[in-house]
Amino acid sequence: MVTMDLKSPAMRVAIVRILEVIFVCITFSLAASAGLFSVSFSVWCMFTWCFCFVITIVILILELTGFSSKLPISWDDFTAAFSMLATLMVLAASVIYPKYFACPKCSRQIGASVTSCIAFILYAVEVGLNRAKPGEISGFLATIPGLLKVLEAFVACIIFICLDNTEFTFSAGLQWCVAVYSICFIFALLIIIFTIGRLLSLFPAPFQKVLMACNVLAVLMYITALVIFPVFYFRKLPATDMPVVIAVMTAFNLVAYIVDTVYSVRLVFFVTTQTESSAAMIHIDLHSLTQPVGIIRIIAAVLSCMCFSLAATAASSSSSYWAWCIFTWCFCCFFTLLIVILELTTVNTKVPFAWDDFTNAFAMLASVMYLTVSIIYPTFFTCNECHRAISASVISWVCFGIYVAEVVLTHLRPRGETSGFLSTLPGIMKMLETFITCLIFVSLETSQYTGSPGKQWCVAVYSLCFIFAIVIILLTLGQMTSFFPFSFDYVVIVYNILASVMYGTAMVIWPLYSFPGNYRPSNCGHICSWDKLVVVTFMTIFNFILYTLDSAYSIRLVFISNR
Numbered sequence: 001m002v003t004m005d006l007k008s009p010a011m012r013v014a015i016v017r018i019l020e021v022i023f024v025c026i027t028f029s030l031a032a033s034a035g036l037f038s039v040s041f042s043v044w045c046m047f048t049w050c051f052c053f054v055i056t057i058v059i060l061i062l063e064l065t066g067f068s069s070k071l072p073i074s075w076d077d078f079t080a081a082f083s084m085l086a087t088l089m090v091l092a093a094s095v096i097y098p099k100y101f102a103c104p105k106c107s108r109q110i111g112a113s114v115t116s117c118i119a120f121i122l123y124a125v126e127v128g129l130n131r132a133k134p135g136e137i138s139g140f141l142a143t144i145p146g147l148l149k150v151l152e153a154f155v156a157c158i159i160f161i162c163l164d165n166t167e168f169t170f171s172a173g174l175q176w177c178v179a180v181y182s183i184c185f186i187f188a189l190l191i192i193i194f195t196i197g198r199l200l201s202l203f204p205a206p207f208q209k210v211l212m213a214c215n216v217l218a219v220l221m222y223i224t225a226l227v228i229f230p231v232f233y234f235r236k237l238p239a240t241d242m243p244v245v246i247a248v249m250t251a252f253n254l255v256a257y258i259v260d261t262v263y264s265v266r267l268v269f270f271v272t273t274q275t276e277s278s279a280a281m282i283h284i285d286l287h288s289l290t291q292p293v294g295i296i297r298i299i300a301a302v303l304s305c306m307c308f309s310l311a312a313t314a315a316s317s318s319s320s321y322w323a324w325c326i327f328t329w330c331f332c333c334f335f336t337l338l339i340v341i342l343e344l345t346t347v348n349t350k351v352p353f354a355w356d357d358f359t360n361a362f363a364m365l366a367s368v369m370y371l372t373v374s375i376i377y378p379t380f381f382t383c384n385e386c387h388r389a390i391s392a393s394v395i396s397w398v399c400f401g402i403y404v405a406e407v408v409l410t411h412l413r414p415r416g417e418t419s420g421f422l423s424t425l426p427g428i429m430k431m432l433e434t435f436i437t438c439l440i441f442v443s444l445e446t447s448q449y450t451g452s453p454g455k456q457w458c459v460a461v462y463s464l465c466f467i468f469a470i471v472i473i474l475l476t477l478g479q480m481t482s483f484f485p486f487s488f489d490y491v492v493i494v495y496n497i498l499a500s501v502m503y504g505t506a507m508v509i510w511p512l513y514s515f516p517g518n519y520r521p522s523n524c525g526h527i528c529s530w531d532k533l534v535v536v537t538f539m540t541i542f543n544f545i546l547y548t549l550d551s552a553y554s555i556r557l558v559f560i561s562n563r
Contacts, residue, residue: 014063016126017056023119024053024090030112031097040161041100045093049116052086052123073196077146080127081192084147087123088154094120145211146195148260149188152218155253156185162242162249173232177225177250184218184257212264219261222254226330230312231323244313251305251330255337262347288343293409297340300366300402303395304333310392311377321380324442325373332366332399353478356410361422361477363406365431370400372439421476426492426557429550430469433499436543437466443532443539454513458506458540465499465547489558496551503544511537 028049059079062068068075098113159181191211193199229250233243288294308329339359342348348355378393421427440462449455472492475481481488514533521530 013126013129014060016122016129017060020086020119020122020126021053021056021060023115023122024049024056027112027115027119028053030108030115031101034101034106034108034112041096044161045097045101048089048093049119052090052119055082056086078196081146081150081196083123083126084150085154087120087127088151090116090120090123092154092158145260145263146192148256148263149191152253152256152260153185153188153192155249155256156181156188159246159249159253160185162245164242171232173228177229177232180221180225181250184221184253187214187218208264212261215257215261215264218257219254222250222257223334226250226254226334227327230308230326230330234312234326244309247312248305248309251333254334255341258338259341259345262341262345266345266347266350285344285346289340293406294340294343296402296406296409297336300399300406301333301336301340303399303402304329304336307392307395307399308333310388310395311381314381314386314388314392319380320442320445321376324438325377325381328369328373329396332369332403335362336366357422357427358477360407360410361427361431363403363410364428365435367400367403367407368432368435370396370403374400422473426550426553427473427476429546429553430473433543433546433550434466434469434473436539436546437462437469440536440539440543441466443535445529445532448514448529448533448536452513454509458510458513461502461506462540465502465543468495468499489554493551493554493558496547496554500544500547500551503540503547507540507544510540 028046031046031049059068059082062071094113094116097116098109102109102113163178191214226247229243230247233247289298308326311326311329339348339362342351374393374396377389377396382389382393422431444459449459472495475488484491514537518530518533521528
């Protein structure tokens with residue numbers, strides 16, 4: 001027997017759903033009568049309105065007839081997930097449709113745009129009503145991790161409708177990015193389906209740990225896509241709206257996966273005594289966003305994103321210096337957002353390393369990286385009529401000033417002196433050594449050292465010293481130096497002395513094998529191989545001085561200061 005639940009339409013959520021059905025139907029009708037378009041954005045908008053209309057009607061009917069309580073799925077999970085998904089889909093359609101298909105005289109398109117915005121507000125109200133009573137919500141998709149899963153799947157859909165198969169058919173890098181979007185989308189969709197279908201018990205391992213593993217893999221894969229997509233696309237193909245949207249959505253989904261990963265790690269490793277309903281809650285420290293350092297970091301993340309966007313849409317280049325500038329802006333934006341998120345969610349207090357040491361070191365590293373790109377980018381890639389490139393250069397200098405301000409603020413905190421290794425002079429020199437080596441790698445070309453044993457030795461020196469410096473930084477940051485069977489300070493001293501000797505040989509060998517009989521070509525221009533040889537020479541000398549000072553300082557600390 002089917003019983004009619006006439007009280008259901010009287011509920012606030014049911015009333016909102018009825019209004020959603022009406023306005024989505026009006027939107028679809030106006031857009032259909034205005035004319036169809038063959039582009040993917042038009043198909044997406046029409047699909048969005050039809051999909052939301054049908055599913056909302058189905059929800060109303062099932063709740064009215066009482067069938068919702070008899071379905072073998074988590075009904076609260078399903079409705080919460082759909083309201084969140086519909087909100088995002090209608091929001092996207094409300095932005096896309098008027099931008100591409102409306103005009104001042106297109107009355108039907110304008111009407112469809114207005115009613116679509118109203119439908120978006122109604123779906124957002126439904127999300128708020130579903131979240132109004134957190135004590136009554138037990139489904140995974142009604143929690144923050146569940147809503148993040150829905151958001152991640154939605155953003156992947158936006159990326160898919162912006163893809164053009166002719167652009168990535170012959171590019172292995174772009175094909176990898178498409179594989180990342182597809183794999184992460186499939187896993188997110190499977191998690192949503194398994195949750196709604198109450199099939200989580202079929203997992204051979206605890207669901208939270210499976211979810212955490214998927215999130216960590218997704219973060220790593222999206223990091224590669226965030227770097228590879230702009231480098232492989234904008235260096236070979238003209239910059240248009242679609243690839244810029246894909247790049248921005250990739251960065252947005254990376255942030256979503258990072259938040260999701262942080263949340264999952266907190267639930268698995270740091271929440272052990274709470275019940276399942278309270279485990280979905282997380283402490284939010286809004287004070288971290290309102291203090292001066294938090295405000296500076298938010299501004300730095302926004303401006304870094306603007307630098308990347310402007311440079312990506314401007315004229316691209318196959319030069320390694322251009323790739324370095326793009327990497328710097330992406331790297332600083334990503335880690336600044338990560339720091340803001342970890343401090344906002346208070347996970348930074350649980351990480352197994354010195355958090356203040358890490359943030360101080362990153363602020364100094366970001367300042368040095370921005371200083372170099374703020375010099376390199378306007379020198380090689382701007383012109384009097386390159387407005388986007390000029391804007392990117394100006395914003396890059398502003399970002400450099402902001403990161404310098406963060407360095408000053410982090411060293412003037414009233415919490416006492418910093419005691420972490422990376423905040424001391426040897427730690428700062430270690431970061432400078434690795435940074436200078438990165439500049440050397442950016443300036444190296446395969447043709448410069450192929451067939452030359454002397455130059456190949458120099459490249460080996462740069463690589464070995466870089467690897468060991470990174471290992472020392474990671475060991476000290478992770479507070480794992482106590483695992484050594486002997487004093488770690490002696491290891492650092494030995495490494496610094498060996499690095500100084502090796503760089504001393506490279507400082508002599510590199511110019512001897514590079515410049516005799518090799519004069520600067522008359523048609524060298526702004527960027528040529530000869531200029532890069534000079535850059536490598538000066539960076540080698542600079543790093544030799546740093547390693548020598550580092551060795552002297554380490555010897556003084558261990559053998560003289562400890563007496």
